Amino acid sequence: MVLVHESPGSWQQISASGWNRAELASLRLLSSTETLYIADMFLYVLGLVVLFYLFRWARELPRVGDKASKYVYVTGCDSGFGNLLSRHLDKAGFRVIAGCFTEKGEEELRKACSGNLTATHLDVTSKESVAKVAAVIRDKVGERGLWAVVNNAGVAVPSGPCDWHTLDDYKSMLDVNLNGVIGVTLSVLPLIKKARGRVVNVASVFGRICVTGGPYPVSKFAVEAFNDSLRFTMAPFGVKVLCIEPGFFKTSVTDSDIHMKNVDKLWAKLPQDVKDDYGVEYPQKAKDVIKEKVSQMSDGDLMKVVGCMEHAVSAAWPRKRYSPGWDAKFFWLPLSYMPTCVVDYIFLKNAIPIAKKLQ
Known part of the structure; x- marks a missing residue:
């Protein structure tokens, strides 16, 4: 018995005797041809993907020359990515200007x-401090200009549900994570234009998808917007503007102790009616999630991020965006392209339950 597709949704059974051998052979050949066509198309697409990545790999290999005459300005160098990047660029031969918030950070870098x-x-966050460092840089680089600025300084707390925060909480974080990026960039942008250099902005995967409350994702979405607008407007001057979007890594931004203390601090300031909404068990459950999930998700290999930063500074053809971390590449960024209803369902299903549920 043979099934013949006559029209959409309509199949008819015809006995083999109703077909001559030539017709059956033609049907088998057609089926075989379709299978080969699909296989060929798959191999063709696969070949194009392989060629693209080979081309990109070869294109990204060359590095800029004359590193000894190129100055790189890095912010947030007391610890974490900024500290490692400063050391790495110094070993690579660049002339690094490392901005540190503490004297201890300055001293340790000088020794290392x-x-x-x-x-x-x-x-x-200080206009005077930013202007003072910009003046020092201007004196050092002279007519050569500044090769690169890496806007790495940032903070992650306070962080919690939106109604746990005040406007001052938002302002304090935006002053560092957003206004600091803009202020530092504008203070040295004429020098970067002179060198036809580059601006490297450190954002986050939480600048692409928001799954938490508070000012942190607001600040990182804003950094992404500033990065994109700067990239368009500086392109005619030969200035490259690049963005780093790390996933979870073991730095002060993902330090469990800092975040758990942050929960206690925010909870202590809440009015009683808000506490009643969430329930007395909520802060402890939040701290349990932080202790268990954040530490598990955080990657200890900071060089994955620093390598991207170094490439953005030193490659002849850097990428527009870097997404270091397996969680960024295979979870957060793919999730950011999904429908909002899907993202909401995934995270609300696993959210900490509140005391006053909807009736």
């Missing part, structure tokens, strides 16, 4: 690096 590195105090 060569005499080509300049460690200086920098508070990105």
Whole structure:
């Protein structure tokens, strides 16, 4: 018995005797041809993907020359990515100007690096501090200009549900994570234009998808917007603007102790009616999630991020965006392209339950 597709939704059974051998052979050949066509198309697409990645790999290999004459300004160098990047660039031969918030950070970098590195105090929330460092850089680089600025300074707390925060909480974080990025960039942008250099902005996967409350994702979405607008407007001047969007890594931004103390601090300031909404068990459950999930998700290999930063600074053809971390590549970024209803369902299903549920 043979099934013949006559029209959409309509199949007819015809006995084999109703077909001559030539017709049956033609049907088998057609089926075989379709299978080969699909296989060929798959191999064709696969070949194009392989060629694309080979081309990108070869294109990204060349590095800029004359590193000894190129100055790189890095913010947030007391610890974490900024600290490692400053050391790495110093070893690579660049002349690094490392902005540190503390004297301890300055001293440790000076001891760990060569005499080509300049460690200086920098508070990105202070216009005077930003202007002072910009003046130092101007004196150092002269007519050559500044090759790159890496806006790495940032904070992650306070962080919690939106109604746990005040406007001052938002302002304090935006002053560092957003206004600090803009202020530092604008302070040295004429020098970067002179060198036809580059601006490297450190955002986050939480600048692409928002699954938590508070000012942190707001600040990182805003950094993404500033990065994109700067990239368009600086392109005619030969300035490259690049964005780093790390996943979870073991730095102060993902430090469980800091975040658990943050929960206690925010909870203590809440009015009683808000506490009643969430329930007395909520803060402890929040701290349990932080202790269990954040530490498990955080990658200890900071060089995955620092390698992307270094490439953005030194590659002849850097990428527009870097997404270091397996969680960024295979979870957060793919999730950011999904429908909002899907994202909401996934995270609300696993959210900490509140005391006053909807009736």
